[in-house]
Amino acid sequence: MSDSSRSPLPPVRLHPEAELARDALSTPLLARAARLARWAGPDTRVDAGGGLVDEQLPAAAEVLGLSGDDAAAYAGEAWRVAVDTGLVEIVDEEAGTVAAGADLAVLTGGSPQDVLGVWLGAVETVLADASVPDLDDLVDAMDAGGEVDLSSLDWDPEAEAEFLDGVLGNLYLLTVSEDGPGDAPVPLPALAASMIVPSDMGEPTNDVLEQVSDAMMRLDDQFRLLEPVGLVEYQPVDEALMADAEEQSTAVDDTDVTRYGMVRLTPLGRYGLRARLLEAGFEAPAVGDLADKGADALLDGTAGYPQSAAQAETEQWLAARPEPLAAARELLAAARGLDAGAPLRRLRCQQALSLVGAEAEPALREVLDDPELGGLARVWLSEAGFADVPAPSQDLVFWLTVDTVAAQLAAEGNSDELRELVQGLAAQHSGFFAAAWRVDHPATADVLEAMGRLHPDKKVAKEARKAAFKARSQQGG
Numbered sequence: 048m049s050d051s052s053r054s055p056l057p058p059v060r061l062h063p064e065a066e067l068a069r070d071a072l073s074t075p076l077l078a079r080a081a082r083l084a085r086w087a088g089p090d091t092r093v094d095a096g097g098g099l100v101d102e103q104l105p106a107a108a109e110v111l112g113l114s115g116d117d118a119a120a121y122a123g124e125a126w127r128v129a130v131d132t133g134l135v136e137i138v139d140e141e142a143g144t145v146a147a148g149a150d151l152a153v154l155t156g157g158s159p160q161d162v163l164g165v166w167l168g169a170v171e172t173v174l175a176d177a178s179v180p181d182l183d184d185l186v187d188a189m190d191a192g193g194e195v196d197l198s199s200l201d202w203d204p205e206a207e208a209e210f211l212d213g214v215l216g217n218l219y220l221l222t223v224s225e226d227g228p229g230d231a232p233v234p235l236p237a238l239a240a241s242m243i244v245p246s247d248m249g250e251p252t253n254d255v256l257e258q259v260s261d262a263m264m265r266l267d268d269q270f271r272l273l274e275p276v277g278l279v280e281y282q283p284v285d286e287a288l289m290a291d292a293e294e295q296s297t298a299v300d301d302t303d304v305t306r307y308g309m310v311r312l313t314p315l316g317r318y319g320l321r322a323r324l325l326e327a328g329f330e331a332p333a334v335g336d337l338a339d340k341g342a343d344a345l346l347d348g349t350a351g352y353p354q355s356a357a358q359a360e361t362e363q364w365l366a367a368r369p370e371p372l373a374a375a376r377e378l379l380a381a382a383r384g385l386d387a388g389a390p391l392r393r394l395r396c397q398q399a400l401s402l403v404g405a406e407a408e409p410a411l412r413e414v415l416d417d418p419e420l421g422g423l424a425r426v427w428l429s430e431a432g433f434a435d436v437p438a439p440s441q442d443l444v445f446w447l448t449v450d451t452v453a454a455q456l457a458a459e460g461n462s463d464e465l466r467e468l469v470q471g472l473a474a475q476h477s478g479f480f481a482a483a484w485r486v487d488h489p490a491t492a493d494v495l496e497a498m499g500r501l502h503p504d505k506k507v508a509k510e511a512r513k514a515a516f517k518a519r520s521q522q523g524g
Contacts, residue, residue, distance in 0.1 A: 386489075
């Protein structure tokens with residue numbers, strides 16, 4: 048995949064590898080490739096490119112139970128996958144003889160990871176095929192001598208592969224994003240538009256709509272190829288629309304968008320695209336990655352996760368620890384610190400402790416006098432309904448307030464929830480800003496500046512900005 052960004056992607060939830068391996072073995076294309084690999088013998092002949100010679104394609108199609116006009120093409124594709132993935136080995140290139148490859152045994156006796164490795168090889172073959180021009184276009188581009196004139200095709204293989212990678216990357220991002228469709232299918236027009244229409248464009252021009260329409264037709268062909276390898280589930284563009292495409296308006300009828308194609312990543316597809324993203328150097332976490340790491344890695348790692356993904360990751364981390372009280376102590380120790388990431392670590396720690404439950408109580412009582420954790424401990428114990436929770440000092444209340452707002456800023460930015468929190472803080476305490484600028488917390492000035500930016504009342508916002516200036520001066524002094 049093209050490496051256009053290094054920012055971490057949202058974590059993906061993957062099915063267990065054993066389940067994914069079973070899915071991979073049952074995909075039509077890999078199943079056909081394996082069947083041909085077992086069928087191949089001393090009499091099987093291949094051409095110089097490793098493909099089955101034309102005379103053997105009917106027999107291969109028959110072995111696969113294929114019939115009709117496309118039977119030979121499907122058999123040829125399955126054979127190509129068998130060769131590319133090592134299920135078949137070419138013994139003598141000159142004679143064109145073959146034998147079963149070493150990886151054929153992997154499909155029956157290998158680990159789930161080994162099976163998925165073979166499947167990923169099949170995916171690469173199909174993706175390469177999907178970037179090749181349509182057969183009709185190749186025929187049209189043939190010269191009198193039967194050679195294909197590639198220059199007449201207006202085909203850039205690298206650009207074509209990058210476009211498909213970009214589309215699949217966008218589909219992955221939509222699938223794993225908290226506010227995305229999840230397991231629901233994505234309309235093909237939306238996916239094509241995500242590659243063509245600039246994000247700052249208002250109403251798309253006719254030229255841009257035409258580009259989107261052309262991209263949809265290309266993607267329709269490509270997703271039809273990608274479905275048999277198990278990467279996607281695809282509902283193709285309605286044939287009736289394609290038949291009179293020249294008479295159709297380029298605008299999409301939103302009332303029946305399903306006619307324009309619907310695509311979704313399968314669980315296997317999520318696994319495959321994540322593997323390709325990792326291979327390309329992207330940071331593409333999966334829920335469960337941190338289960339065997341320390342609490343510091345958990346709190347830092349989930350800092351940028353959406354709430355539900357952070358909870359799922361924390362649940363797996365806790366499930367791997369048989370002693371809840373020891374886990375609570377480890378979490379609290381990792382939550383300490385005055386660095387820029389510390390407030391959000393403490394917020395994630397508090398959320399994690401709520402999943403531990405009542406067994407965490409002794410760990411929380413142990414840190415009541417800790418300047419960084421005492422406020423968090425009091426909040427947790429009170430919310431959990433425990434008695435004998437000592438009242439916090441005024442200084443601790445203000446410190447915890449700054450820490451909480453700093454954590455929310457880091458987690459959500461200028462969200463509506465944070466705006467409401469800021470308004471509530473200013474309303475509850477008439478002298479809030481007069482006291483808040485003195486709070487000995489590294490984020491005090493940043494928090495007060497944010498409150499000045501977020502508060503809708505101009506007078507209150509001005510007070511916050513003045514307090515931020517004082518805090519900045521104090522820090523500088």
